[in-house]
Structure formats: C-alpha cells, structure tokens
Amino acid sequence: MRRIWNPGVQEWFGRILIFSWVPGFLIFSASAGEQVQIGSKKFTESYVLGEIAKRTLTDAGVSAEHRQGMGGTIILWEALRSGQIDVYPEYTGTITQEILKRTDELTFEQIANELGKTGIGMTEPVGFNNTYALVMLRSRAEKLGLHTITDLKNHPELKFGLTHEFLDRQDGWRPLAQRYQLNPQDVIGIDHALGYGALGKGSIDVKDAYSTDAKISENDLVVLEDDRQFFPQYKAVFLFRYALPTPAIEALRKLEGTIEEAKMTRLNAEAERTKNYTRAANLYFEDSSGSTRLRQTAGPARTDGVAINTFGESFPHKLGRWTARHLELAAFSLLLSVLVGIPLGIFASRGGAIGHVILGFAGIVQTIPSLALLALLVPLPFFGISVRTAIAALFLYGLLPIVRNTATGLQDIPRALRESAIALGLSARARLWQIHLPMASRSILAGIKTSAVINIGTATLAALIGAGGLGEPILSGLNLNDHATILQGAIPAAALALLVQSLFDLLDRVLIPKGLRL
C-alpha cells in the first residue's frame, strides 16, 4: 500500500478532524498502483527473502514494496490469491501440506501444475532446504547420548516445547510422534522465538526449529537426525501471481539456485545479529556472483538509499511514527465503534428479539480470539492485508462494551422517570436526547472508555497484517527474541493505555451532567 498518510505526530489532530468528515474507508481503499507488493511471513528467514526479492526487483527497474511479517501461511496465501500481494517466499513442503492439502508427497512439477490452476506461479527452488528439525542444547544431548529422533523414545521425561503451528500441522508433531512412537509426558505450545530462551533456561528440553535457523549455531544447539526420513522437503521458492509483468518474473527467476543452506544460515544470523533485514539481504548481493552486475546497474547510491530508509531513522522518530499510527488505528476504530455502537445499544435497550440478537452478536464477536478475527477478515474481498482490516477488527472488538453499556445505561433508568417524561408530553426524540441519553451518559462513557483501552492494547496485533503501530517493534522483538525491542513497543503501548484512561476520566467531568455526579 502506498503511504498516503505518512505518519507524523504533529498531523495527528488534523487528521482526526479529517476522519470525522471524509468517509474514512475511501482513504484506505487507495490502490497499490504499479508497485509490486512482496509479502513475507513472521520469521527472520522470510523477512530476509522478502528483502532480497525487493532489492532484486528494484535493481531490475521494477518498483517494489515489502510488507514484512504479515502472518502465517494461510494469511499470506489468501493475500496472494486475492491480489493483496504479488509475491512471497514459500516452502515446497508447506505448499503441499497446507495450501494444496495433500498428504502424499508431490513432485516439484506436480506442485507447479496444481498452483498453476489457481493462477499462481512458482520459481525453481532458490537452493536451500529449510525443513523442520528437532533441536536440543548440545550439552544436554551429549550428556544423555542423544543423536537421533529415535533416541528420544527412551526419554519420556524430556519436556517438549513446540510451536503452535508445528503442533497443528499435518506433517507436524502428531504424525512425527506416531512414526517414532514418542510418548513424552510433557508437551507444551510456545512461540518460536521464546522457545529458544526456554531451551537455554532448561524449562524445555526439545523444540522444533528450521534447519537453516541462525539460532542453531548461535545457541550451540544440535539437530537430532531425522533417521526415519519423516520430514518432507522444504525447498524455498517464490510464489507469484501470473499477472505480474514479465520483467518482474524474470528478475525473480534470477534468484533460482543461488542460496545454499550455509549461506541462508549466515544471512539469517546476520539479520538476527544486526536486527536489520535489509542489511542481511544486502549481504546476499555483496558475495553472490551477481554482485558485479548489480553494482554496474544500480551503483552504490541505491544501496545507501535502502540503508537510509530503514536504519537511518532515529528512535524518537520511529517511536513517533509507531505511536501516531497506533493512535490512528485505535482512534479511528473507536470512532466507528461509537457511531455504530450507541445506536445499536439504543435498539438493544428496547429488548425483544432484536435486542437479544444485537447483544448476542456483539458478544460472540468478543469471544473470537483477535488473531483468529484478523485471519477471518483477511480473505474477504474488501479487506485483505491492510489497515482497513486492522480497523475493522478493532471496530468489532470495540463494539460490545459500547453496545452493552449503552443498553444497560438506558435500561437502568427508573420506570417512574421514563413515565414522567412521557406524561410531560415530550416527543420520543426529545425524550431520547434530553432525558435518556444524558441519564445513561455515565454508563455509555464507561463503555467507550473500556473500548478505547481495549483498542490501544489490541492495536498492537495490527502489525501482524502489516498495518503498523506499536506492535511493529513488539513483533520484530518477539521474532528476534530481543527484549529491548519488545519493550520499545510494549512500554509506549502501556503508557498510551494509561494516558487514554486518564483522558477519559477528565472527559467524564465535561460530558456527564453535574446532577449525576453528586
């Protein structure tokens, strides 16, 4: 997506004003234009491959944008199919199992044919095979004399900490345990990046990893040999839309067979060490055979330009950008929640079937985990991987507290007072505006306050679908297992929530009639 609303704190209030006038969705529906949109999954290698693709395309004269770490396989695949993105790096094993839903192993040609039917093309493998592996601390494995996965069978006391994706995959934990007849006493689900910390501290003994993972050498881990050849091939490829212009496809194809395992591990290690994916990607160009070609066509100025974009930015500026976007997401979705939630609450307060349906719907939305809600919205035509989706999800989450508090606030007005208003001869409209809403104002405002605080917190998840905000550092921090980076997002987000809370406390004094505050 083109940065139409390039964030800046000073523009923030002006923008809120604009939002209250302009039908907001028009702003977000700005098309991607001619730029090739590259997506990547939420882990280092995918980020690096995305950056490599971006530079390759840019060097070939094709304008490209990289939307980092948008989510998992299904989100990326749906985004590609619906045209939200044009290219993303994927693995052959994942395509077979998760996208084509096949349980048998397919040849490379079979995969290409199946994908072709959906209008998606696939490059030849870029080189390395990043398959799943089970890893342990070297010291621990040596002490127990473990070399292969089969060896694990005799140690049911070992604690397994596996990623949620691995636990659920068709080629993941369950069939693996069956094949090797493993029956450990303790298997827990844990985030990939956090799992390494847990391994180091000894709170888990075995975890799943990717065979090119930089953390393997970094943390002195050993890969347990897959002695029964359970894990399928996970050759990295780029998936792209057939609609992509030929020069772009040709540029991508130049990456085929250029990255072997050792090199990918090194790029991954570089990315994690410098915390900079662009720099790691540049390393690929520097020591690849194509580097001379690139220097001739692009020159050093372009490399500098890339560098300035990402790591020339000062921390206060970045923080300002994240915060402004975060506030935009939260405020705009809150505005929608208020505009829709209060009328719905008024209807719901009248009870009856419609009231139950409204409250029931808002309640059900609230019970959907926020990640799942994002994943549900992404495949829908209007949404996709965009700020729109983030705002829609936040809007839905913000709805229930407002609807419910509006309804309860109105229902709590004593019957005698409702009847007094009727008996005076006030019209229904006047009763609503002059009597009912002011009397329910405390409850309604409390609902809005709850929504605002929830929105500030939930908006951190917007980074998962590339919508930015303070979730951006949290996500990359989680991915890099870097606490400082996580805190760069988490602390401002918490401070923001407190700030919003106190702003609303002040607002109470202005908006709740004095007679109700005695």
Next chain:
Amino acid sequence: MSVLVQLVGVSKTFGDAAAVHTVDLSVERGKTTVLIGPSGCGKSTLLRLIIGLLQPECGQIQFDGTQLRADKIDLVRRRVGYVIQEGGLFPHLTARGNILLMARHLGRPENEMLARLSELCALTRFPENLLGRYPLELSGGQRQRVSLMRALMLSPELLLLDEPLGALDPLVRAALQKDLKEIFARLQQTALLVTHDLAEAAYLGDKIVLMNEGRIVQQGSLNDLRERPASNFVSEFINAQRSLAVV
C-alpha cells in the same frame, strides 16, 4: 357543573397484578376528586389510564368531551400535570431545568417562562435561590414542590397527583397538605388525587371515591361514606383508619 374527565366502563387487566373493572368516574371542573383505597386497588392505574401511560381494554375515557386517542395523546398530556410519589424529577437537570423542560420544548418565550417561574415559586413557597440546585441537593419536601411547579408550569386544566406526599415525614406532609389546599383553591384547579390516607382525602377532597379490588365501591363526601356505607368493606376501611387516627 361541568365534567372535565369522564370514564365509562373502563377495564384494564395485566396478568394478575392490579387492574380495574368496568369503572365509571367523572372528574368535575374546579373540584378536587380523591381516589382512596387499599394498596393494589387500582387507583394509580386509573391515573395512568387518563394520562395515556396505559390503554384500556374496554370502555371509554373522554377528556374535555373528546375521546382519548393514541395519536393525539401528547396534546392532552400538555393540558394535564402529573405528580408522582418521589417527584419524578430528572436528576441531570436543575430544579429550574426540570420545571422549564416542557415549556422550552414547546419554544415558549424566555421572559414569559421566567415570569411564570417566579409566580410558581411564590405560589408553592419555594425559595427562588434554590432553583439552580439539582434534585439530589433538595429535601424531599422541596422536591415535591418542584415537581408540583413542573406540573403546573403550562397551567394545566387537570392535575393528577399519585400519592404526592406519601414519602414525606409528618411535619413536612402537613405543611404541604395545607399549601396544596390553598393552591387548589386559588387556581380553581381541577385535581384528581390518589392517597391511602383518609384524613388527607377528607382534608383535600371535594369528593372521595373509595376503590377496592379494581372497582369503585362508593363515592361521595366523608360523611356519606361514614353515615351511609354501601358495604361492610366501606365501614371496615373507615373504621380502620379512624382507629389508627385515634391511637
């Protein structure tokens, strides 16, 4: 003597709660009619039927010679003042805001409204400097005076009072009974008052209507009820109240 409100064969039931059965009643202009009877006898229900908070299942209610109609009920409501036990004041509005609410809604001229407000304060003995207070900042008696002013603001032809003094302590209650009697007399106010206190009914009412289990048992002066009771219930009701008064 003309009749302002006429009920003919009016019935209302809701579930097994208070109801009225084929009630005939006339409220005469310039007089105070008092509805009295035990709790749940249907006296408040009659008031709520007249102001259109409830619709009768059968029978007719005429106001000033015209039958009540759902689509015209707001016009009637503006000609009727309604005061309830706890006052029914809106807590988010000041005393002044409560009293002027309807006049403002109708777009009455500001100076006219303020003149009427001073007049009402004098009439109900309410200190004008308290008009800026919120209901929660007023005593129970003051709240009822404000509620009365709100009901009288548009000079209603009929005043409906549903146990207006029921929640007040005896001294305040006695003072307000005296003031109400004066106000009704001075304004020649047509009023329909609900109470369960026979002494109050006798003190304020020109006509007492005794109800039991949704029906009118007897109507007339206190003397009529005492000397010529229509049934055992009437004597029992009168005697019960009298014995309480003696104690």
